Amino acid sequence: MVLMLMGANVAVYMLWHMASPDFMRDHFSISLDNLKSGRLHTLLTNAFSHYDSGHLFGNMMGLYFFGSNVRSSLFVHCCIAETCFVCDMSTMHIHTYPVSP
Numbered sequence: 001m002v003l004m005l006m007g008a009n010v011a012v013y014m015l016w017h018m019a020s021p022d023f024m025r026d027h028f029s030i031s032l033d034n035l036k037s038g039r040l041h042t043l044l045t046n047a048f049s050h051y052d053s054g055h056l057f058g059n060m061m062g063l064y065f066f067g068s069n070v071r072s073s074l075f076v077h078c079c080i081a082e083t084c085f086v087c088d089m090s091t092m093h094i095h096t097y098p099v100s101p
Contacts, residue, residue: 002067008048015028016051
């Protein structure tokens with residue numbers, strides 16, 4: 001399961017460098033515009049979205065080492081899903097209401 005998640009992350013990373021930037025922003029980035037346009041799937045696909053190779057590498061290392069240890073716990077899966085949701089909402093808020101310098 002962990003390796004499948006890692007594969008999905010790598011596939012989306014590759015898409016960021018090969019597919020249309022507009023397509024990727026519309027389907028793999030969370031934004032108020034995407035949500036208002038009914039693209040609610042971005043709440044999930046955003047979790048697989050990595051543009052920078054360092055970001056991808058760090059997250060895949062964490063997923064491999066920590067994900068392998070906690071994959072069997074339903075409670076942990078619920079906590080991870082909740083954490084991803086909160087992070088997505090925070091990201092959307094930051095992009096909607098940026099702080100001026």
